[in-house]
Ligand code: ADP
C-alpha cells in the first residue's frame with residue numbers, strides 16, 4: 001500500500017484532530033502518501049482532497065472540531081454515490097481509507113468495503129454509543145463540559161431553592177447524561193435505557209423540598225424524548241417538556257437549561273487526545289498489515305480491532321452500576 005486517505009464524518013467530536021494528526025504522521029512515518037478528504041463522504045464523492053504533510057497537521061492536537069470538516073450526505077447512501085466515491089479513490093491510486101466518525105459513518109465505511117476499498121473505522125462521537133469500544137473520541141471532553149455546566153447550575157440552584165432540569169446530548173443513548181449526572185451528583189438522571197416514572201420523580205422532589213433540600217438537579221438525556229420513545233424531533237427539546245411537567249406536578253420554581261452544542265466543542269481532554277492519537281496510529285498499522293473492514297476500539301487500556309459488520313450488529317449498554325450508585329447517593 002502506497003496511498004491512503006482520511007476523512008471525518010457525522011457529528012464532530014473533540015479529539016478528532018488528534019486522530020487526523022496521528023493518521024497523517026503515522027502514515028508519513030511508514031512511507032505512505034496520505035490524502036485529507038474535506039467534508040466527509042460528500043467531499044469524497046466530489047474528489048475534494050489534498051495531499052497532507054507533517055506541517056498540515058501541526059498545531060491541531062489541542063483543537064476541537066475537525067480541520068477536515070465534517071458533513072452528512074444522503075447521496076452517499078445510494079449505490080451511485082458510493083460509486084462516485086470509489087472512482088475518486090481509484091483515480092488517485094488510493095487503496096486505504098480511514099473513516100473517523102460515528103456508527104452512520106461506519107455503515108458508510110462498510111459499504112465502501114463492499115466495493116473493494118480497504119476501510120478502517122475510528123470511533124469518534126460525543127455519544128459513546130459505538131459497540132466494541134469502551135470509549136469513543138470526544139466523549140470524555142463532552143462529559144467534562146456537561147459536568148462543568150451541571151456544577152455551575154448547582155451553585156445557583158442552591159441559592160434559589162429551585163428545580164433545575166438540564167438537557168444533555170447523546171442522540172438515542174444515555175452515556176453522556178448518565179456519566180455527567182453521576183459525577184455531578186444529580187438528584188435524578190433520566191436516560192432512555194432505564195424506564196422512569198415522572199410522577200415518582202416529582203414525588204421525591206416534593207419530599208426532599210419538605211426535608212429542607214435546597215436544590216434538585218434533573219439531568220435529562222435528549223434521547224428520552226417521548227419517554228423512552230423515538231428520536232428527538234428536530235428543534236424540539238425534551239428538557240423543556242420535562243421542565244413544564246415538573247413545574248405543574250411539584251408547583252416548585254423550575255428552570256431548564258439545554259446544554260446543546262457547547263458539548264461538541266472545547267479543547268479535548270488528555271484522554272481524548274491520547275485516544276485519538278492511539279486510534280489513528282493503529283488504524284494506519286492495520287492498513288499496512290493488509291487488514292480492511294475493521295474498526296479500532298479501546299477495551300480496558302488495550303487498543304483492539306473488530307470486524308465492522310460484527311461491531312454494527314452489537315448493542316452497547318450503559319453501565320447500570322453508575323445508575324444504581326447515583327440513586328443511592330443522591
Ligand atoms: P454518525 O457517523 O455521527 O453516526 P450519521 O449517522 O449522520 O453520523 O452518518 C454520517 C454519514 O455516513 C451519513 O451522512 C451518510 O453519508 C453515511 N451513512 C450513514 N448511514 C449509511 C449507510 N447505511 N450506508 C452508507 N452510508 C451511510
Ligand code: F6P
Pocket residue numbers: 011102125126127169170171172222264
Ligand atoms: O452524534 C453527536 C450529536 O451531537 C448527538 O448527541 C446529537 O443528537 C446530534 O449529534 C446533533 O446532530 P446535528 O449536529 O446534526 O445537529
